[in-house]
Amino acid sequence: xxxxxxxxQKINKVYYRxxxxxxxxxxxxxxxxxxxxxHEGFPKNEQHCxxxxxxxxxxxxxxxxxxxxxxxxxxxxxxxxxxxxxxxxIHSIKFNQGNHYIRPLTQLLSEHLIQAYSSDSWLDQLIYVxxxxxxxxxxxxxxxxxxxNHLLKNLRQxxxxxxxxxxxxxxxxxxxxxxxxxxxxxxxxxxxxxKLYEVTAPIAKHVALFDDxxxxxxxxxxxTKLLLNAGAERVDVWVIARTPDKEK
Ligand SMILES: [Zn+2]
Ligand SMILES: [Zn+2]
Numbered sequence: 624x625x626x627x628x629x630x631x632q633k634i635n636k637v638y639y640r641x642x643x644x645x646x647x648x649x650x651x652x653x654x655x656x657x658x659x660x661x662h663e664g665f666p667k668n669e670q671h672c673x674x675x676x677x678x679x680x681x682x683x684x685x686x687x688x689x690x691x692x693x694x695x696x697x698x699x700x701x702x703x704x705x706x707x708x709x710x711x712x713i714h715s716i717k718f719n720q721g722n723h724y725i726r727p728l729t730q731l732l733s734e735h736l737i738q739a740y741s742s743d744s745w746l747d748q749l750i751y752v753x754x755x756x757x758x759x760x761x762x763x764x765x766x767x768x769x770x771x772n773h774l775l776k777n778l779r780q781x782x783x784x785x786x787x788x789x790x791x792x793x794x795x796x797x798x799x800x801x802x803x804x805x806x807x808x809x810x811x812x813x814x815x816x817x818k819l820y821e822v823t824a825p826i827a828k829h830v831a832l833f834d835d836x837x838x839x840x841x842x843x844x845x846x847t848k849l850l851l852n853a854g855a856e857r858v859d860v861w862v863i864a865r866t867p868d869k870e871k
């Protein structure tokens with residue numbers, strides 16, 4: 624092998640590393656964080672309740688829960704269903720420290736958010752639903768906090784000064800370990816969850832509440848209530864994925 628061949632190989636290697644990006648899931652060449660093939664496999668939440676975005680059989684209806692009592696948040700953004708590849712990636716972040724997948728997931732959410740808000744309707748502050756301090760110790764990180772940091776980084780690139788702010792300390796705190804919530808009825812679950820969180824700092828008038836997954840919606844509903852009681856005038860909910868309510 625002569626030196627020209629050798630140096631060409633070296634240059635190719637450097638070029639490849641610098642300019643050719645790879646899909647975060649399958650490692651194929653891709654100039655986005657996910658290649659088209661992997662992105663197409665994401666379960667889109669296209670048929671859902673008009674308000675809480677829980678997946679439904681019939682499009683454009685209010686689900687039973689929202690008809691009985693409409694959650695107080697103003698707008699819910701939940702672009703994917705919590706199943707298939709989305710479920711695998713979020714589980715991997717939560718339990719196996721697959722932090723690698725935070726970037727593509729939060730990038731996709733930020734793209735949906737940018738489409739959903741007009742340029743003058745962005746909110747003042749982004750607050751996340753925190754894990755319990757003991758759980759953070761066990762896992763050595765709080766996934767919603769890390770996801771929020773990534774989300775804000777993406778949004779800031781597009782919005783600049785209009786980007787929602789994040790307080791140095793998240794104003795929402797979790798107090799106790801979650802009990803077996805799935806054994807409680809919805810009403811009792813809401814009541815018990817309200818006691819699990821507290822607002823520990825002043826919050827802005829228009830806030831977005833972020834969580835990775837919304838399941839029954841009771842955590843989000845009770846945190847929304849707390850934020851409204853603490854002085855927020857409007858709360859919007861941002862989640863990556865939504866699961867159907869198991870009570871239906
Ligand atoms: Zn891929
Ligand atoms: Zn609903």
